[in-house]
Amino acid sequence: AEEALRSSEKLAATGRLAATIAHEINNPLEAVTNFIYLAKTTDGVSDQVRSYLEIADQELGRVSHIARQTLGFYRDSSGPILMSVPDIVQDVVNLYQRKLLYKSLELKLDVQSDLTIRGLAGEMRQVLANLLVNAIDASNDGGRIWIRARRVVDLKTGGKAVRLTVGDSGIGMNEEVRKKLFTPFFTTKSDVGTGLGLWVTRGMVEKAKGRIRVRSRQGIGTVFSMLFPSTKYPPPSVQPA
Numbered sequence: 008a009e010e011a012l013r014s015s016e017k018l019a020a021t022g023r024l025a026a027t028i029a030h031e032i033n034n035p036l037e038a039v040t041n042f043i044y045l046a047k048t049t050d051g052v053s054d055q056v057r058s059y060l061e062i063a064d065q066e067l068g069r070v071s072h073i074a075r076q077t078l079g080f081y082r083d084s085s086g087p088i089l090m091s092v093p094d095i096v097q098d099v100v101n102l103y104q105r106k107l108l109y110k111s112l113e114l115k116l117d118v119q120s121d122l123t124i125r126g127l128a129g130e131m132r133q134v135l136a137n138l139l140v141n142a143i144d145a146s147n148d149g150g151r152i153w154i155r156a157r158r159v160v161d162l163k164t165g166g167k168a169v170r171l172t173v174g175d176s177g178i179g180m181n182e183e184v185r186k187k188l189f190t191p192f193f194t195t196k197s198d199v200g201t202g203l204g205l206w207v208t209r210g211m212v213e214k215a216k217g218r219i220r221v222r223s224r225q226g227i228g229t230v231f232s233m234l235f236p237s238t239k240y241p242p243p244s245v246q247p248a
């Protein structure tokens with residue numbers, strides 16, 4: 008048991024380190040990108056040098072993709088706030104309109120209008136973005152994706168809660184993948200995957216006092232379901248005197 012604990016601590020530390028690095032490399036990355044652009048457009052640069060710079064630029068693009076997929080996408084300047092769930096959903100959906108169109112995916116939104124949850128808005132966008140990107144990646148052309156948000160009762164606590172689900176009619180996954188999916192660096196996307204998306208996602212969900220689980224069937228699709236405490240009707244005991 009001690010061994011298992013040590014290895015899980017090590018894994019968590021590794022994931023944290025990766026996330027920190029992703030966060031920290033964004034600014035220098037942007038600077039280097041700008042300097043490459045400057046170099047490319049400087050008078051008298053030979054075609055050969057220009058082609059080297061082109062390659063450098065592409066590789067840099069790959070690095071920033073990885074950074075964006077983990078933590079560097081959205082920044083939170085303020086602390087936890089009361090967020091409107093429909094607004095957050097819409098913000099994220101707007102960002103991925105082109106990607107959805109490109110694969111001819113049908114996105115269905117079924118979001119109750121007056122839902123709020125408490126947390127970091129940037130992180131909540133990142134959570135939804137990671138789940139939506141995974142759903143898009145898993146979809147075949149013409150597939151269906153849905154995002155649903157409802158007020159429900161948390162059967163564990165008996166309290167009011169908000170259920171937020173992201174589902175897709177994509178390739179699904181087998182038992183082995185399903186077991187490992189929240190592990191840092193676990194990916195089945197050989198070239199482009201970081202395996203950090205869901206690990207980061209679960210950390211952010213838990214920070215907002217939520218829980219996340221997944222149901223999936225190979226060839227049928229996948230549903231990620233999150234449950235957050237509802238902030239609409241705070242119990243009297245937590246109201247300030």
Ligand code: ADP
Pocket residue numbers: 137141142145175177178179180184188193194195196199200201202203204205206229
């Ligand atoms: P990445 O997307 O970089 O691989 P994630 O942590 O987001 O990292 O996902 C880990 C793995 O979980 C993916 O490589 C994929 O195998 C699986 N996965 C995640 N979401 C889905 C989904 N909606 N449908 C099928 N498989 C998924």
